[in-house]
Amino acid sequence: MSLLDKRWLTLIGAASAVAMLSASAMAQDKITVTFANWASAEGTTRDALEKIIADFEAANPNIDIVSETISFSEIARQLVLRARSGNPPDVAQIAGNDTILLAGTGTLEPLDAYPSDQLKANIKPGALSTLTVDGKLIAFPWNQSPAGLWYNKEILKAAGLDPENPPKTIPEITAALEAIHASQPDVIPLGMDTTNRAFALTSNWPWMRVFGAVPVGEGATGANSPEMRAYLTWMRDLAQKGLIEPGRKIGEFRPLAAQGKVAFHWDQVLLQGVIQGTNGMSNEDFYSTWGVTTLPIGPNGTAHTFEGGHQLIMFGNSANKEAAWSFIEYLSTDAAAVDGYTVGVLSSLPSIVATGDPEVDAKLDTPIFNAFSTRVIPTLSPQPYGAEYAAAATAIMAGVQEAVTGNQPIDEIAASMQQQLDK
Amino acid sequence: MTVAELTATTGPARRNAERTPWFDWMVTPTLVVLAVVVGYPIVYTLLLSAQDYNLLDFEPANFVGLDNYTTLFADSIFWTSLLNTAIYSFGSVSISALFGLALALLSENIVGRHSRMVRSLLLMPWAVPFVVVAFLFRYMYLQNGGIINALLLWAGVIAEPVPWLNSASLAMPAVMVANIWAMTPFFFLLLSAALSAIPNEVIEAARVDRAKTWSMVFHIKLPFLRNPLLIGSLLMLIANFNDFAKIWAMTQGGPGYSTSTLVIYVYRLAFENFEFGYASAMGVIWLLLLLVFAVAYLRALRMG
Incomplete structure (x- = not known):
C-alpha cells in the first residue's frame, strides 16, 4: 500500500468517526415521547394519526414520537398495570371512566400549569370541568363527541x-x-x-x-x-x-x-x-x-x-414533560390535526372554539355540528x-x-x- | 415358569426397587420449571385470596384472612355462575358425546372414498377456531338479519323473530348449541377410533351368535367404548369449565347473568373491577373444583 493510500484511508476513517460521533450526539439530543393509543390500532384512524405524528416530528425535529398501539378495550388495563410497575408511557389516549379511573391511581401529571392563557381562553366552556378531579386538571380534551x-x-x-x-x-x-x-x-x-x-x-x-x-x-x-x-x-x-x-x-x-x-x-x-x-x-x-x-x-x-370524546393524559413520571405537553397541545389544537383527524376522520368536534384557520373553522359550520354545539352540548350531565x-x-x-x-x-x-x- | 424361577427373578428386582432413591436428581429441571409455571401462580393466588388487593389502590393490600371467601359464599352471582358453569359444561359434554357416538356408529359402515369425505365433513367444525364459532353463531342468531330466524320465518315455524341470545331463558341453550356443534366432532373422532379398535373376532363371534344391531351396539360396542367415552368426557368437562371465548364473544355472560359462568365472573372481577383479591378467592374455589375433575380423569386413565 502506498503512502498516499494510507493517508486517504486515515482521512476516511477520521471522517467516519466524526460523522458517527455527531450522529450519536444528535440522537442523544433527541427527546423520545411514548404515546399509547388505540387510534393506531384501528384502520379508520391509523393513517391520519401517523400523518399527524409525522407532521409534529417535522415541526419539532428534536422530538421523536413512539406510538404504542393498544386496543380500546385493553388500554385501561394495560395503563394501570404499567403505572403500577413504574413503566407507563409519557402520553396516552383515554376516554370515559378510564380517565377518572387512572386519575384515581395518583400517577397522572396535573395539567393545570401547562396550557397558556391564550389556549385556556380558546377552550370551549365546560370542556375542562368534567376532567378536573380534586381541583386538578387530570386530562386534556383531545376532541368532543357527545x-x-x-x-x-x-x-x-x-x-x-x-x-x-x-x-x-x-x-x-x-x-x-x-x-x-x-x-x-x-x-x-x-x-x-x-x-x-x-x-x-x-x-x-x-x-x-x-x-x-x-x-x-x-x-x-x-x-x-x-x-x-x-x-x-x-x-x-x-x-x-x-x-x-x-x-x-x-x-x-x-x-x-x-x-x-x-x-x-x-x-x-x-x-x-x-x-x-x-x-x-x-x-x-x-x-x-x-x-x-x-x-x-x-x-x-x-x-x-x-361526553364520549377522547382525552390525552400525561404520566407523572414522564422524563420529558414539556415535549409531552407540546405533543398533547398539537394533537388537540393544531388546525391541521383538527382538520385531518378530529373533524376529517372522527367526525367529532374539537375542544377549542376556533383553530385560527378560517378554512378549518368553516368546516365546523354544518347543521349537525351546530346542533351539537348549541343544543346537545348544553345538556351534558356528569x-x-x-x-x-x-x-x-x-x-x-x-x-x-x-x-x-x-x-x-x-x-x-x-x-x-x-x-x-x-x- | 416355576415358582422357584419366579422367586429368583422377582427377588433381585424387588431389592433393586428398594434401593431406588426417593428423589432422582434428573427430574430437578422439570420440578424447577413446574414450580415456576405452576407452583408460583397457585401459591400467589392463594396469598392474594387472603388480601383485599385492588389493582387501582396503590397502598399495600391488607390481610383479610377468609373474608373474601365469606363474601363469596354469600354472593348470589357466584352461585348463579357456578350453576351456569355446571349446566353449560355437563349439558354440552353429555349431548356432544351422544351426538358423537351416534355419528360414529352411523358412519362406521361407510367405506371407501365416501367414507373419507363424510368423515372430513363431520370433523370440520372441530377445525374452526372457537372465537370464529362464537361469532358465526352470534350472527346466525341475530334477531333481525340472522339466518336462523330467516329460515324459521320462511318455513313458517315462527311468526316473528326470536331473540335467541337476548332472552334470559333462551341464551344459555343457544350458546350450548354452538358449543355442541364445535365439540361433537371430538367425540366422533375419539369414538370412531375406538370402534375401529374393537377386535374383529369379537364382532364375528357376535354375528355367529346372530346378535341383532341393537344388541351388538349395547352388548358389544358400548362396553368397548366406555373407557374412551369416560376419558374424553372428563377432558372436555375440564375444557368447558374453562371456556371463556365462546361465551364472552356471544353474550358476555348476559342477558343479566343468564350465561355468566365462573370464568366470565372471575374475568369481570379481575380485569374490569380490578378486584384481584376477591377474584383470586373465586379462582381458588374454581381450582379446587377442577382438581376433582382432574383426579377423576387421572383415575379413569389408570383404569383405561
Whole structure:
C-alpha cells in the first residue's frame, strides 16, 4: 500500500468517526415521547394519526414520537398495570371512566400549569370541568363527541310523522316509535346499546336521568327507586313491543343506520362520518336525510347527554414533560390535526372554539355540528365515574338486560340490582 | 415358569426397587420449571385470596384472612355462575358425546372414498377456531338479519323473530348449541377410533351368535367404548369449565347473568373491577373444583 493510500484511508476513517460521533450526539439530543393509543390500532384512524405524528416530528425535529398501539378495550388495563410497575408511557389516549379511573391511581401529571392563557381562553366552556378531579386538571380534551338523538327523516315521513319536528318528550317518542314499527316492521325504531359493559351504562345514564333515576354516584337515589323502576318498565315495554333490539352494541346499529334500517339512534356526533363512510352519502343528502336533537325530556323536564370524546393524559413520571405537553397541545389544537383527524376522520368536534384557520373553522359550520354545539352540548350531565363505576355498570346493565329480555317482575330486578350495588 | 424361577427373578428386582432413591436428581429441571409455571401462580393466588388487593389502590393490600371467601359464599352471582358453569359444561359434554357416538356408529359402515369425505365433513367444525364459532353463531342468531330466524320465518315455524341470545331463558341453550356443534366432532373422532379398535373376532363371534344391531351396539360396542367415552368426557368437562371465548364473544355472560359462568365472573372481577383479591378467592374455589375433575380423569386413565 502506498503512502498516499494510507493517508486517504486515515482521512476516511477520521471522517467516519466524526460523522458517527455527531450522529450519536444528535440522537442523544433527541427527546423520545411514548404515546399509547388505540387510534393506531384501528384502520379508520391509523393513517391520519401517523400523518399527524409525522407532521409534529417535522415541526419539532428534536422530538421523536413512539406510538404504542393498544386496543380500546385493553388500554385501561394495560395503563394501570404499567403505572403500577413504574413503566407507563409519557402520553396516552383515554376516554370515559378510564380517565377518572387512572386519575384515581395518583400517577397522572396535573395539567393545570401547562396550557397558556391564550389556549385556556380558546377552550370551549365546560370542556375542562368534567376532567378536573380534586381541583386538578387530570386530562386534556383531545376532541368532543357527545351523544345526540339522531333521526332518519325519510323513515319518520313514511310513518306519517313530521320529520322537522322530532319528539320532545318520552310519551311523544314512545308514540313515534310505535308508529314507525307499525308502518315499517323491518326498521329498528330505536337503536340503543343494551350490552353489559361500562360504556353501555355511560350511554344509558342520560335515559335514566330523564326518568329522574340516579342509581349510583352523587345524589344517588339507589337502583330500587320509583324512578329507576319507571325507567326499567319503559325499557321493558319498548322491548316487548319490538321497538328496541336488545343486545346490540352501539356500533352494531351504525351500518344498519347507513342502510336506512334505524329510525332513531342514540349515538355520538361521529355517526355522520360512519354513515357517509359506509354508504358514500354526500353532505347535502346526509343533511336532508338525517337530523339530530336532544334526548326527550321526562317527568323532571330536563334532557341529558354524555361526553364520549377522547382525552390525552400525561404520566407523572414522564422524563420529558414539556415535549409531552407540546405533543398533547398539537394533537388537540393544531388546525391541521383538527382538520385531518378530529373533524376529517372522527367526525367529532374539537375542544377549542376556533383553530385560527378560517378554512378549518368553516368546516365546523354544518347543521349537525351546530346542533351539537348549541343544543346537545348544553345538556351534558356528569357521570358517576370512578373506581366503583365498572362494578356498578355490571350490576346496573345486568338489571337492564333482565328487564328487556326476561319476565322477572321489575320490582325484583330493581331490588336485586340494589343488592349488587350494596356489595 | 416355576415358582422357584419366579422367586429368583422377582427377588433381585424387588431389592433393586428398594434401593431406588426417593428423589432422582434428573427430574430437578422439570420440578424447577413446574414450580415456576405452576407452583408460583397457585401459591400467589392463594396469598392474594387472603388480601383485599385492588389493582387501582396503590397502598399495600391488607390481610383479610377468609373474608373474601365469606363474601363469596354469600354472593348470589357466584352461585348463579357456578350453576351456569355446571349446566353449560355437563349439558354440552353429555349431548356432544351422544351426538358423537351416534355419528360414529352411523358412519362406521361407510367405506371407501365416501367414507373419507363424510368423515372430513363431520370433523370440520372441530377445525374452526372457537372465537370464529362464537361469532358465526352470534350472527346466525341475530334477531333481525340472522339466518336462523330467516329460515324459521320462511318455513313458517315462527311468526316473528326470536331473540335467541337476548332472552334470559333462551341464551344459555343457544350458546350450548354452538358449543355442541364445535365439540361433537371430538367425540366422533375419539369414538370412531375406538370402534375401529374393537377386535374383529369379537364382532364375528357376535354375528355367529346372530346378535341383532341393537344388541351388538349395547352388548358389544358400548362396553368397548366406555373407557374412551369416560376419558374424553372428563377432558372436555375440564375444557368447558374453562371456556371463556365462546361465551364472552356471544353474550358476555348476559342477558343479566343468564350465561355468566365462573370464568366470565372471575374475568369481570379481575380485569374490569380490578378486584384481584376477591377474584383470586373465586379462582381458588374454581381450582379446587377442577382438581376433582382432574383426579377423576387421572383415575379413569389408570383404569383405561
